[in-house]
Amino acid sequence: xxxxxxxxxxxxxxxxxxxxxxxxxxxxxxxxxxxxxxxxxxxxxxxxxxxxxxxxxxxxxxxxxxxxxxxxxxxxxxxxxxxxxxxxxxxxxxxxxxxxxxxxxxxxxxxxxxxxxxxxxxxxxxxxxxxxxxxxxxxxxxxxxxxxxxxxxxxxxxxxxxxxxxxxxxxxxxxxxxxxxxxxxxxxxxxxxxxxxxxxxxxxxxxxxxxxxxxxxxxxxxxxxxxxxxxxxxxxxxxxxxxxxxxxxxxxxxxxxxxxxxxxxxxxxxxxxxxxxxxxxxxxxxxxxxxxxxxxxxxxxxxxxxxxxxxxxxxxxxxxxxxxxxxxxxxxxxxxxxxxxxxxxxxx
Amino acid sequence: xxxxxxxxxxxxxxxxxxxxxxxxxxxxxxxxxxxxxxxxxxxxxxxxxxxxxxxxxxxxxxxxxxxxxxxxxxxxxxxxxxxxxxxxxxxxxxxxxxxxxxxxxxxxxxxxxxxxxxxxxxxxxxxxxxxxxxxxxxxxxxxxxxxxxxxxxxxxxxxxxxxxxxxxxxxxxxxxxxxxxxxxxxxxxxxxxxxxxxxxxxxxxxxxxxxxxxxxxxxxxxxxxxxxxxxxxxxxxxxxxxxxxxxxxxxxxxxxxxxxxxxxxxxxxxxxxxxxxxxxxxxxxxxxxxxxxxxxxxxxxxxxxxxxxxxxxxxxxxxxxxxxxxxxxxxxxxxxxxxxxxxxxxxx
Ligand SMILES: Nc1ncnc2c1ncn2[C@@H]1O[C@H](COP(=O)(O)OP(=O)(O)OP(=O)(O)O)[C@@H](O)[C@H]1O
Ligand SMILES: [Mg+2]
Numbered sequence: 199x200x201x202x203x204x205x206x207x208x209x210x211x212x213x214x215x216x217x218x219x220x221x222x223x224x225x226x227x228x229x230x231x232x233x234x235x236x237x238x239x240x241x242x243x244x245x246x247x248x249x250x251x252x253x254x255x256x257x258x259x260x261x262x263x264x265x266x267x268x269x270x271x272x273x274x275x276x277x278x279x280x281x282x283x284x285x286x287x288x289x290x291x292x293x294x295x296x297x298x299x300x301x302x303x304x305x306x307x308x309x310x311x312x313x314x315x316x317x318x319x320x321x322x323x324x325x326x327x328x329x330x331x332x333x334x335x336x337x338x339x340x341x342x343x344x345x346x347x348x349x350x351x352x353x354x355x356x357x358x359x360x361x362x363x364x365x366x367x368x369x370x371x372x373x374x375x376x377x378x379x380x381x382x383x384x385x386x387x388x389x390x391x392x393x394x395x396x397x398x399x400x401x402x403x404x405x406x407x408x409x410x411x412x413x414x415x416x417x418x419x420x421x422x423x424x425x426x427x428x429x430x431x432x433x434x435x436x437x438x439x440x441x442x443x444x445x446x447x448x449x450x451x452x453x454x455x456x457x458x459x460x461x462x463x464x465x466x467x468x469x470x471x472x473x474x475x476x477x478x479x480x481x482x483x484x485x486x487x488x489x490x491x492x493x494x495x496x497x498x499x500x501x502x503x504x505x506x507x508x509x510x511x512x513x514x515x516x517x518x519x520x521x522x523x524x525x526x527x528x529x530x531x532x533x534x535x536x537x538x539x540x541x542x543x544x545x546x
Numbered sequence: 547x548x549x550x551x552x553x554x555x556x557x558x559x560x561x562x563x564x565x566x567x568x569x570x571x572x573x574x575x576x577x578x579x580x581x582x583x584x585x586x587x588x589x590x591x592x593x594x595x596x597x598x599x600x601x602x603x604x605x606x607x608x609x610x611x612x613x614x615x616x617x618x619x620x621x622x623x624x625x626x627x628x629x630x631x632x633x634x635x636x637x638x639x640x641x642x643x644x645x646x647x648x649x650x651x652x653x654x655x656x657x658x659x660x661x662x663x664x665x666x667x668x669x670x671x672x673x674x675x676x677x678x679x680x681x682x683x684x685x686x687x688x689x690x691x692x693x694x695x696x697x698x699x700x701x702x703x704x705x706x707x708x709x710x711x712x713x714x715x716x717x718x719x720x721x722x723x724x725x726x727x728x729x730x731x732x733x734x735x736x737x738x739x740x741x742x743x744x745x746x747x748x749x750x751x752x753x754x755x756x757x758x759x760x761x762x763x764x765x766x767x768x769x770x771x772x773x774x775x776x777x778x779x780x781x782x783x784x785x786x787x788x789x790x791x792x793x794x795x796x797x798x799x800x801x802x803x804x805x806x807x808x809x810x811x812x813x814x815x816x817x818x819x820x821x822x823x824x825x826x827x828x829x830x831x832x833x834x835x836x837x838x839x840x841x842x843x844x845x846x847x848x849x850x851x852x853x854x855x856x857x858x859x860x861x862x863x864x865x866x867x868x869x870x871x872x873x874x875x876x877x878x879x880x881x882x883x884x885x886x887x888x889x890x891x892x893x894x
Contacts, residue, residue: 238795240791240795259794260791260794260795261794261795261796261797261798262797265795266795266796267791267792267795269788269791269792270788271786271788273786273788273789273791273792274792275789275792275793275806275807277810277811278806278810286793286796286798286806287796287797289798289802289806290793290796290797290798290799290802291797334796335796337796338796338797
């Protein structure tokens with residue numbers, strides 16, 4: 199999909215399964231909204247096709263697609279009451295007023311807003327408005343619900359609450375949710391599968407667990423969860439593992455992309471996989487330069503003698519006060535991966 | 547005195563001056579003339595019931611004076627003082643009577659308002675009805691134009707469309723109306739075109755478009771189009787694009803979209819446009835004057851003009867003008883009630 203010369207979404211093959219909670223995750227401006235608008239029909243793809251339920255959507259306007267879109271700003275109709283908002287799609291389909299009201303109330307019950315039918319959207323809280331938008335979209339019985347960062351306007355507490363709410367609603371109605379977010383926490387907690395996007399390109403599509411454990415690119419590794427990356431070279435291959443040569447020494451790590459011997463790459467380890475050193479072959483020694491106490495965790499940064507900084511996250515087992523000024527951390531080969539070089543999330 | 551205090555004094559002076567100017571404007575150019583008009587409409591000059599008898603008597607006295615003066619020239623010297631006395635007495639009487647004749651009595655009352663003839667009342671009501679038609683016609687024409695302009699995707703297209711609407715306003719109002727005259731006249735463009743197409747016989751002298759009220763409507767819609775387009779444009783412009791898309795996405799037809807979403811949102815703008823167009827049409831003098839030239843029916847403003855400057859009866863003219871103003875205000879009030887628009891919203 200291009201706007202003039204800008205390619206907003208590169209040619210992509212994306213297969214979303216019926217009934218799943220699918221998230222599109224990526225930084226701002228990476229083309230998430232554009233992709234969603236392509237699916238909903240507000241944009242015509244420059245090339246390629248969009249199929250929903252096996253049916254080609256070319257030439258079918260948004261109003262006749264089996265999708266319903268929830269906008270980033272919700273776009274509730276401010277002058278209509280809550281129930282009229284919910285029933286708008288039914289009104290468009292010529293459903294009689296009494297029946298509309300009945301079905302709107304049933305939907306409002308589904309989203310736990312039974313008592314607010316006659317209020318105006320402005321009289322509701324952010325989370326309630328959110329649910330009205332969902333009910334309004336569900337009223338037209340879409341087979342795909344498209345949600346464009348619907349929680350971004352809410353405060354943290356409410357956002358976390360709404361995550362569960364959304365997931366529960368999705369389970370109840372059983373239709374496909376395509377959910378856009380730039381918040382990796384949201385994507386991981388709610389989704390069946392997540393697609394990570396960068397600059398109009400889909401970097402990886404996977405379950406949250408695999409995305410976290412087995413990021414395919416340096417971008418995914420840094421965008422999802424905390425990360426440590428150290429420039430590395432494949433010194434020797436050994437099955438799915440390899441010996442990686444880094445400025446900090448040689449480490450054993452997995453080589454999922456099967457990089458050739460001598461290839462440049464990035465050694466990747468999650469902060470929580472850098473454990474107290476005992477019992478690991480891969481060890482790094484460093485001075486503690488920063489520490490942040492997070493209740494259940496202790497987050498700290500060590501700096502090696504080569505000047506490389508690494509983030510470490512340890513579980514708080516009641517002994518964090520004993521953290522020495524200099525520590526040795528270790529990691530198992532299974533927790534480290536060597537990835538092909540590529541852009542990182544912070545660069546954008 | 548500190549410079550801060552000086553500056554604040556300055557500011558107070560400036561704002562005081564602004565208020566003063568505004569007050570002068572409102573009082574001197576709006577209130578005072580209106581009050582004068584109202585006052586004028588509330589009195590008339592009562593002629594003496596025996597005014598004619600009186601003037602006849604004065605005429606007779608003048609004749610008598612003339613006769614006496616002739617007598618005087620022919621009379622012998624000893625009779626002269628007697629005659630001179632008599633002439634003086636007659637002149638005194640004439641002066642007395644003339645004084646009575648020159649001072650018609652100024653009577654206050656509402657009689658001017660009751661003096662509208664049946665014919666004029668008919669014109670009055672017709673003018674109101676015509677103005678309503680012009681307003682509706684203007685709304686029908688401007689609504690799609692303003693909608694298209696406000697929704698134009700490219701800024702350039704939007705600017706061009708608005709420019710095209712503004713350009714005619716760089717031209718003198720009379721010329722703007724004359725342009726329509728040239729089109730609708732007996733020898734006008736439209737008739738020429740119809741003759742050329744063979745739809746009208748040249749011998750018949752063409753279709754007398756100018757005798758139809760419709761041609762005046764057209765010219766008037768054109769003359770006042772901006773007063774409808776801009777309020778509508780502003781109202782449409784301020785509607786969130788997502789509202790439109792949400793409605794479309796939920797399956798709304800164009801009709802439903804406008805009825806339930808656009809019109810409710812644009813209500814104040816529509817009301818402003820209608821009020822302005824209505825007031826301008828009802829009070830328009832030049833457009834019906836030029837377009838109908840006495841061929842079509844009169845508009846009430848033309849009657850008012852004639853009362854003032856042809857019948858030279860300012861009192862009745864003022865009463866007519868004020869009746870029109872009152873009727874328009876009542877009408878506007880009704881429209882605002884109908885649209886449930888408050889003064890506040892209008893002032894927005
Ligand atoms: N109508 C448009 N015309 C031109 N460029 C556009 C248009 N819509 C989007 N773009 C561009 O396409 C790119 C992707 O935009 P998109 O809105 O899809 O990003 P996004 O991932 O939804 O970002 P965000 O998280 O900020 O909402 C951006 O660079 C944007 O400037
Ligand atoms: Mg977006």
